Amino acid sequence: MSEFNADRHAYPEIRLLIGGRWTRGTGTATTEIENPATGEVLGMVPHASPADLDTAAAAAAEGFRAWSRTPVSARGRVLEKARALILDRAEEIAVNMTREQGKPFAQARSEVQSAADRLRRDVAEAQRAYGQVIPYEADFHLFTVREPIGPVAAFSPWNFPAGSPMRKLAAALASGCSIVLKASEETPATAMALVECLHAAGLPDGVVNLVFGEPAAISAHLIAHPAIRMATFTGSVPVGKLIARQAAEGVKPCLLELGGHAPVIVAADFDPALAARTIAKSKFTNAGQVCTAPSRIMVHEAIFDPFVAAFVETAQALRLGNGLDADSQVGPLANARRLAAVEEMIADAVARGARVLCGGERIDGPGHFFAPTVLVEVPEDARMMVEEPFGPVAPIAPFADLDEAIARANALPYGLAAYGFTRDSRTADRLWRGLEAGMLSINHTGGSVHEAPTGGVKESGYGREGGSMALDSYLVTKRVSHRLV
Ligand code: NAD
Numbered sequence: 001m002s003e004f005n006a007d008r009h010a011y012p013e014i015r016l017l018i019g020g021r022w023t024r025g026t027g028t029a030t031t032e033i034e035n036p037a038t039g040e041v042l043g044m045v046p047h048a049s050p051a052d053l054d055t056a057a058a059a060a061a062e063g064f065r066a067w068s069r070t071p072v073s074a075r076g077r078v079l080e081k082a083r084a085l086i087l088d089r090a091e092e093i094a095v096n097m098t099r100e101q102g103k104p105f106a107q108a109r110s111e112v113q114s115a116a117d118r119l120r121r122d123v124a125e126a127q128r129a130y131g132q133v134i135p136y137e138a139d140f141h142l143f144t145v146r147e148p149i150g151p152v153a154a155f156s157p158w159n160f161p162a163g164s165p166m167r168k169l170a171a172a173l174a175s176g177c178s179i180v181l182k183a184s185e186e187t188p189a190t191a192m193a194l195v196e197c198l199h200a201a202g203l204p205d206g207v208v209n210l211v212f213g214e215p216a217a218i219s220a221h222l223i224a225h226p227a228i229r230m231a232t233f234t235g236s237v238p239v240g241k242l243i244a245r246q247a248a249e250g251v252k253p254c255l256l257e258l259g260g261h262a263p264v265i266v267a268a269d270f271d272p273a274l275a276a277r278t279i280a281k282s283k284f285t286n287a288g289q290v291c292t293a294p295s296r297i298m299v300h301e302a303i304f305d306p307f308v309a310a311f312v313e314t315a316q317a318l319r320l321g322n323g324l325d326a327d328s329q330v331g332p333l334a335n336a337r338r339l340a341a342v343e344e345m346i347a348d349a350v351a352r353g354a355r356v357l358c359g360g361e362r363i364d365g366p367g368h369f370f371a372p373t374v375l376v377e378v379p380e381d382a383r384m385m386v387e388e389p390f391g392p393v394a395p396i397a398p399f400a401d402l403d404e405a406i407a408r409a410n411a412l413p414y415g416l417a418a419y420g421f422t423r424d425s426r427t428a429d430r431l432w433r434g435l436e437a438g439m440l441s442i443n444h445t446g447g448s449v450h451e452a453p454t455g456g457v458k459e460s461g462y463g464r465e466g467g468s469m470a471l472d473s474y475l476v477t478k479r480v481s482h483r484l485v
Pocket of ligand 1: 156158216235239388
């Protein structure tokens with residue numbers, strides 16, 4: 001645990017950035033920002049009016065003209081400076097992330113580091129955004145170049161207040177696009193700090209814009225705006241479908257990173273205690289509010305009992321508390337909606353015959369704390385087995401036959417992450433070939449990494465963030481055919 005002093009960092013007054021100017025905007029509504037660990041009101045988020053959104057979109061169009069013509073080397077220098085500014089402010093950004101989202105400070109601090117590093121990584125990809133020289137007829141130069149698509153409208157959620165907006169900011173800006181970001185109204189200080197650093201690093205006015213407000217009204221307005229050429233959203237499947245429909249109206253491409261319900265299959269040959277500890281640690285990270293969190297755990301019947309015992313032991317040993325307390329390992333749920341949703345899912349499962357082995361209840365006192373919960377005998381049609389739980393809830397079920405487990409894993413319309421545990425290479429092969437998911441991990445539960453693409457299949461979305469594909473959604477290929485006369 002790194003040393004830090006939360007008292008040194010005040011929670012900031014939230015502002016919008018429109019056309020290079022920090023402003024309260026001209027909207028009349030505001031949203032309260034709550035500390036989910038204490039219930040304290042941290043501040044208010046000002047809402048952008050439709051006129052503010054028009055100004056932001058027009059500024060993004062203007063900014064795009066300058067930024068898209070800025071050579072990648074110069075773009076890289078600005079973004080590298082922004083990275084340094086973010087790292088200078090890392091403690092402050094992480095403290096305020098913990099205040100507004102709840103995750104333990106150490107996790108918030110490493111998220112800030114990772115977000116800053118993504119800028120460097122995506123600039124490196126921009127330096128490799130190669131076109132093609134295509135062999136053709138005599139007297140022709142035939143080639144392709146990859147150009148930035150244009151101003152981007154981006155929508156990021158509250159569970160990774162730095163990581164999620166930065167995936168969009170870094171890829172768009174490294175590509176030469178401008179961006180209007182609507183970050184979560186529940187975690188605005190983190191997004192504002194990232195945008196402050198980008199702005200202070202020297203981006204031309206209008207290249208990065210930050211707005212808040214009523215999410216549905218903002219996305220409908222921005223995506224329909226003629227200046228906006230592409231939309232990117234991370235969040236739930238129903239909202240992703242709405243964004244896709246809105247973008248389709250203007251034939252604008254989208255990048256969608258939506259929910260999942262990650263299956264885990266633990267084969268009979270794997271050490272049950274090791275698998276249980278590994279999966280439980282990942283399951284309860286960020287209080288389970290991670291789109292790739294293991295959430296349907298299937299264990300071979302031969303090792304089911306020792307696995308469950310070790311999983312419950314790990315869950316019960318976790319220390320819940322305010323993320324600003326140095327020894328907290330799990331913070332509160334990020335908002336009252338998640339608390340209610342998790343309670344309803346558990347009640348539904350229990351009503352259908354599930355047994356709660358540990359947890360199952362909210363913790364008395366202030367804040368949205370919920371005990372890490374393990375259930376067995378949860379029917380496959382219980383709500384928590386078909387809806388993304390997005391909370392500290394682990395249903396564990398036995399299986400007898402690997403093909404049957406893979407079929408159960410693939411039965412839902414989601415396909416974001418999936419996990420397998422086995423020491424047998426043929427079993428591993430059946431798992432990674434058989435499981436329908438955009439991200440497959442064998443013998444570990446590590447999440448997304450900058451080096452590789454992240455994204456889903458089926459209703460979990462399309463497009464990829466990260467790795468060598470990080471910029472693909474933000475670049476368009478232009479074919480040039482030049483006849484020599
Ligand atoms: P939600 O579906 O209302 O919102 C999810 C996110 O989308 C929020 O950040 C919200 O501000 C934003 N949003 C909502 N409607 C929007 C719209 N019309 N246009 C643009 N943005 C919009 O639900 P929630 O209560 O915030 O979260 C519930 C569920 O969302 C979770 O159970 C989980 O399934 C999913 N979720 C997924 C991720 C992820 O990383 N993929 C992150 C957060 C939430």
